[in-house]
């Protein structure tokens with residue numbers, strides 16, 4: 001398989017070009033560096049997980065402790081996400097103190113709290129997206145990867161993952177995107193086939209941002225297609241709730257207000273607020289006894305919830321995928337519909353320090369709104385490559401990665417049998 005950007009085959013292409021120029025034809029030239037193709041080998045798959053969809057590890061050396069039980073110093077990296085200790089009342093404070101990020105509104109940069117080093121383990125491997133904890137209790141991409149392995153894929157070889165620090169938006173992810181590009185090129189070189197991106201939720205927005213940064217020549221060469229599951233392309237109204245009063249992600253032992261501190265400190269969360277250009281301008285996202293917040297009121301919203309850094313983070317990130325430029329590769333846009341999904345959060349006087357008292361529902365996958373997920377339809381006809389949009393009735397946001405119908409359809413794409 002030839003690729004004009006592959007540094008290994010540049011010489012060969014030049015050779016072919018010279019042949020063309022001279023009208024001299026030579027057939028059956030096999031580049032000496034290429035591995036022989038495995039018969040029927042399917043295209044490599046690279047998974048980009050959603051928010052909170054891969055493990056994070058931390059190492060601590062702090063001068064003071066939040067609680068006497070918190071580690072002050074750890075000899076080695078330990079798992080920060082998911083750490084089952086966070087489910088204990090005391091463990092939670094220590095955990096928040098470690099996982100929060102610090103934002104400097106002068107430099108407009110995020111960092112870890114002093115004394116905490118966070119790293120993303122397992123780049124290029126799958127374990128960190130298959131299960132989120134070391135005890136393998138919280139499965140995520142495990143069913144999908146297992147199915148791929150049954151099809152003949154090999155973990156950490158032909159199927160890999162590109163985990164990232166999901167607390168930090170793409171504007172501060174240069175290193176990650178550089179690594180991602182290298183990994184794509186490496187997989188291409190290794191298996192002599194362009195790859196498929198397979199992503200979920202926030203991961204799809206990371207992939208879109210990444211693809212928008214690449215030239216079409218690069219994409220034509222290295223990317224076979226982009227399979228996106230449950231992507232809130234235009235943001236999600238849920239983020240208003242997450243930022244205002246917190247959302248415990250369904251973990252019953254943690255209160256929403258307690259987890260709010262951590263959720264506010266991720267710059268990915270302001271980035272996921274509904275995009276201005278795709279929602280009706282008069283739509284009320286948050287209703288309190290004293291004010292109805294629409295998209296004109298983002299600045300006031302951040303001020304009223306006492307989180308003005310959030311406004312700066314939103315300003316820093318709002319343009320990253322503004323206008324949703326088409327990915328420029330063949331795209332499969334799959335998402336769940338038909339489930340009541342909040343579009344307005346109604347609070348009483350305790351706003352923002354208590355849960356909403358009521359909701360107005362719209363259509364979605366229980367987390368993301370179909371209005372936002374369906375924005376990929378805009379790409380049909382806007383790019384040379386096909387865009388396939390498929391809606392799955394009553395399929396919840398977090399189940400789409402392990403749903404057997406979705407997995408089967410994924411298989412048909414990889415086997416080039418998608419209809």
Ligand SMILES: *[C@@H]1O[C@H](CO)[C@@H](O)[C@H](O)[C@H]1NC(C)=O
Pocket residue numbers: 104105106107
């Ligand atoms: C933010 O960064 C500036 C410039 O580096 C520095 O002077 C300031 O102390 C920082 N602010 C905080 C709160 O750390």
Ligand SMILES: *[C@@H]1O[C@H](CO)[C@@H](O)[C@H](O)[C@H]1NC(C)=O
Pocket residue numbers: 284287288289290291292
């Ligand atoms: C917010 O909107 C609702 C529904 O339109 C309306 O009944 C209510 O009076 C509004 N509240 C404020 C404070 O404007």
